[in-house]
Amino acid sequence: MFSHIFVNRLKCIIRDKEMMFWTLLFPILLATLFNMAFSNLSSNEKFDIINIAVVDSDQYQNDIYFKNILSSISDSDEIANSDDMFKVNTTTKEQADDLLKNNKVSGYLTYDNGIKLVVKESGLNQTIIKSFLDDYIVTSSAVNTIISNNPNAMNEGLLTDLENRQNYLNDVPAGKANPDTTLNYFYTLIAMCCLYGGFMGMKEITAIQANLSAQGARINLVPTHKLKIFGYSLCAATAIQFLSILVVMAYLSFVLKIDFGKQTGLILLTCLVGCFTGVSFGTFIGAVIKKGEGIKTAVLISSTMALAFLSGMMMAEMKYIVMESAPIMAYLNPANLITDAFYSLYFFDSYNRFFLNIGLLIGFTIIFYSLTYITLRRQKYASI
Amino acid sequence: MQVFKVCFKVIQKNLPQMFIYLGIFLVLSIALTSLGGGSTNTDFTQTKIRIAFINNDKDSTLIDGFKEYLSKNTTIIDLPDNREKLQDALFFRQVDYIIRVPAGYTQSFLDGTNVQLEKTIIPGSMSAIYIDFLANQYFSTAKLYSNNIPNISDTELVESISKSLALTTKVEVNNFGSKAAETSSVTYYFAYFAYSLFAIVILGVTSFMMVFNDVDLKKRNLSSPIKASKMNLQMILGNLTFVLGVWLIMIIFGFILYGNGILNPNGLLMCLNSLILALVSLSVSFLVGLLIKSRGAQAAMANVLTLGLCFISGVFVPQFLLGKTVLTIASFTPTYWYIKANNAIASIVTFNSENILPIIYSMLIQLGFAIAILAVALVVTKQKRVSKGA
Numbered sequence: 225m226f227s228h229i230f231v232n233r234l235k236c237i238i239r240d241k242e243m244m245f246w247t248l249l250f251p252i253l254l255a256t257l258f259n260m261a262f263s264n265l266s267s268n269e270k271f272d273i274i275n276i277a278v279v280d281s282d283q284y285q286n287d288i289y290f291k292n293i294l295s296s297i298s299d300s301d302e303i304a305n306s307d308d309m310f311k312v313n314t315t316t317k318e319q320a321d322d323l324l325k326n327n328k329v330s331g332y333l334t335y336d337n338g339i340k341l342v343v344k345e346s347g348l349n350q351t352i353i354k355s356f357l358d359d360y361i362v363t364s365s366a367v368n369t370i371i372s373n374n375p376n377a378m379n380e381g382l383l384t385d386l387e388n389r390q391n392y393l394n395d396v397p398a399g400k401a402n403p404d405t406t407l408n409y410f411y412t413l414i415a416m417c418c419l420y421g422g423f424m425g426m427k428e429i430t431a432i433q434a435n436l437s438a439q440g441a442r443i444n445l446v447p448t449h450k451l452k453i454f455g456y457s458l459c460a461a462t463a464i465q466f467l468s469i470l471v472v473m474a475y476l477s478f479v480l481k482i483d484f485g486k487q488t489g490l491i492l493l494t495c496l497v498g499c500f501t502g503v504s505f506g507t508f509i510g511a512v513i514k515k516g517e518g519i520k521t522a523v524l525i526s527s528t529m530a531l532a533f534l535s536g537m538m539m540a541e542m543k544y545i546v547m548e549s550a551p552i553m554a555y556l557n558p559a560n561l562i563t564d565a566f567y568s569l570y571f572f573d574s575y576n577r578f579f580l581n582i583g584l585l586i587g588f589t590i591i592f593y594s595l596t597y598i599t600l601r602r603q604k605y606a607s608i
Numbered sequence: 609m610q611v612f613k614v615c616f617k618v619i620q621k622n623l624p625q626m627f628i629y630l631g632i633f634l635v636l637s638i639a640l641t642s643l644g645g646g647s648t649n650t651d652f653t654q655t656k657i658r659i660a661f662i663n664n665d666k667d668s669t670l671i672d673g674f675k676e677y678l679s680k681n682t683t684i685i686d687l688p689d690n691r692e693k694l695q696d697a698l699f700f701r702q703v704d705y706i707i708r709v710p711a712g713y714t715q716s717f718l719d720g721t722n723v724q725l726e727k728t729i730i731p732g733s734m735s736a737i738y739i740d741f742l743a744n745q746y747f748s749t750a751k752l753y754s755n756n757i758p759n760i761s762d763t764e765l766v767e768s769i770s771k772s773l774a775l776t777t778k779v780e781v782n783n784f785g786s787k788a789a790e791t792s793s794v795t796y797y798f799a800y801f802a803y804s805l806f807a808i809v810i811l812g813v814t815s816f817m818m819v820f821n822d823v824d825l826k827k828r829n830l831s832s833p834i835k836a837s838k839m840n841l842q843m844i845l846g847n848l849t850f851v852l853g854v855w856l857i858m859i860i861f862g863f864i865l866y867g868n869g870i871l872n873p874n875g876l877l878m879c880l881n882s883l884i885l886a887l888v889s890l891s892v893s894f895l896v897g898l899l900i901k902s903r904g905a906q907a908a909m910a911n912v913l914t915l916g917l918c919f920i921s922g923v924f925v926p927q928f929l930l931g932k933t934v935l936t937i938a939s940f941t942p943t944y945w946y947i948k949a950n951n952a953i954a955s956i957v958t959f960n961s962e963n964i965l966p967i968i969y970s971m972l973i974q975l976g977f978a979i980a981i982l983a984v985a986l987v988v989t990k991q992k993r994v995s996k997g998a
Contacts, residue, residue, distance in 0.1 A: 363748075
């Protein structure tokens with residue numbers, strides 16, 4: 225009995241081309257687009273050597289102390305180091321203007337009653353150049369103050385102090401992996417995929433309800449318990465859904481090289497639980513909403529999209545905003561729970577939050593199925 | 609005008625779906641209006657990185673001075689000292705840098721033992737290098753004073769540091785008559801315009817074409833007393849009216865949202881650019897309408913095509929953030945040239961041939977796409993007529 229229903233429902237689902245498109249092909253296409261569009265997103269915050277120009281003048285050539293510190297963090301000494309911040313062009317005023325106009329340099333330095341910085345627009349590059357110049361002025365003023373207070377300072381080690389600048393900071397890693405925000409987009413994509421499993425759950429409802437399809441009417445006449453038939457069909461739906469998630473996951477991790485962390489077992493567990501929740505979500509919508517199929521599909525798609533939006537599929541910050549301003553919303557959103565499970569596996573060193581997410585997802589699945597059961601049981605039709 | 613009228617009956621049936629896309633567009637635009645800022649700054653404004661500052665040491669003048677100094681140069685976000693909360697904040701870029709003063713830091717700093725501050729950063733990022741620089745600057749200056757002025761008191765120390773650190777370099781801004789592109793909300797509005805326009809036009813035009821391309825219906829129509837040429841003319845008119853209508857509605861929304869932001873040479877050029885894109889979307893939809901047969905395929909095509917075009921050509925993610933390969937692929941799509949023209953228009957301050965010509969080229973390329981796709985569509989129609997004998 226089980227194998228008969230299971231195999232035939234498998235066939236029914238696989239042959240539904242439209243549904244297979246939305247649950248399998250569409251996520252793969254969307255993932256490819258995400259990958260193309262977001263692959264360079266983090267380059268915006270990555271540090272690149274800043275190009276600057278210095279207007280050549282006697283003053284600059286004679287300012288040996290400034291030339292020294294500039295060369296220590298740039299290539300102006302013609303030695304390129306890995307910790308250089310600037311790439312320096314020594315030019316005339318006109319050339320410097322030209323470079324700046326064509327965005328070849330972020331700014332240039334010129335002597336005009338002390339050093340002056342000329343930039344085209346405000347930005348982080350420009351701010352960094354300015355803070356470097358500030359540092360030079362600050363240190364010179366500090367040296368002057370010290371000498372006026374303690375004329376012997378020069379002989380008592382001020383020079384060595386100036387030369388040996390220490391590093392006062394020690395790096396402590398944020399989590400067990402690189403904090404790469406773009407990953408969240410792919411995690412929400414898997415979450416959306418899981419919830420799209422709802423299409424399959426909805427299809428099973430249509431197939432078993434006498435008022436929704438001729439097939440449902442026929443099934444209601446057979447002596448087998450309805451719950452059994454429904455349970456077997458759901459097994460088929462969940463199996464297909466899990467398979468298509470595995471294909472999408474394989475595509476993401478092997479073709480697009482998206483980093484999910486190393487706990488393969490727990491990652492697969494998240495996918496499986498996500499599939500259960502997704503399918504149950506669909507049966508719930510299918511059973512509770514008594515309108516036509518078009519409306520049900522619309523409700524499923526729009527609620528999935530809204531939930532995915534709140535977990536950060538369109539802008540990653542959204543997930544943080546929801547977590548901070550309305551934590552309840554974050555815990556009541558299955559898409560966010562799936563996303564968060566992947567995120568905590570990837571980033572956190574403890575598993576508390578991961579298992580909280582998984583637990584809540586299982587809870588949701590039970591609630592969805594119970595509500596579906598209550599709606600479906602003992603329905604009788606006077607006429608269809 | 610029967611055919612013309614049918615056009616609008618079909619479109620009327622699909623209005624709810626189109627309103628969804630129009631709704632998405634409006635929500636996005638309104639959200640972005642609040643984000644967009646002024647773009648022609650003549651003053652230099654320092655970029656302020658958001659950081660978290662956690663002090664595990666007891667309060668001391670040295671640390672207070674440090675925090676004061678940081679708050680001048682960065683934005684300090686108040687976060688609880690909870691590992692997960694801090695990790696969340698860093699991952700989602702609520703803060704770019706977390707700095708922690710370990711217990712007993714002040715004492716050991718003054719004693720001269722080298723205890724280090726703890727930083728948590730986004731590896732390899734620009735902000736990390738900048739804040740490192742600021743923090744080291746403060747403590748190096750402090751060290752200079754404390755090492756070289758014997759018996760300096762804490763208060764004197766912090767006073768001298770803050771006096772020194774208050775000095776700043778002169779900065780001059782020279783924007784050479786152009787402004788930073790892609791920052792104004794009108795530019796964003798016209799970028800998202802492409803997404804909604806394509807989605808709505810594809811939905812509308814293909815719905816209508818599917819009705820008329822039904823083989824039986826087509827046979828019936830061909831045997832009617834209306835001339836084929838007249839019927840085609842009415843169809844073209846119907847589709848054109850629809851596309852222009854959609855374009856007009858969206859432009860009117862723009863006027864309502866931004867008013868004078870659009871009523872200037874730049875804004876009007878953007879309107880013209882979007883009108884050309886509307887024509888492109890019409891010819892794309894015409895081709896799609898010929899290729900699909902079912903409602904399901906229509907939804908799939910409309911979604912894949914609009915999302916695909918918009919993701920790779922810079923509608924959702926600005927072009928300067930896209931990789932080189934992606935941009936090369938994108939240059940084979942009309943939306944790429946639309947966005948390119950849109951960005952170029954946004955950055956114009958003085959209108960001269962050097963600025964305008966590239967924009968005209970981009971517009972001509974879009975028109976080229978429209979004509980090429982239409983030509984393909986006409987070949988397909990011809991082929992279909994021959995093969996089916998209808």
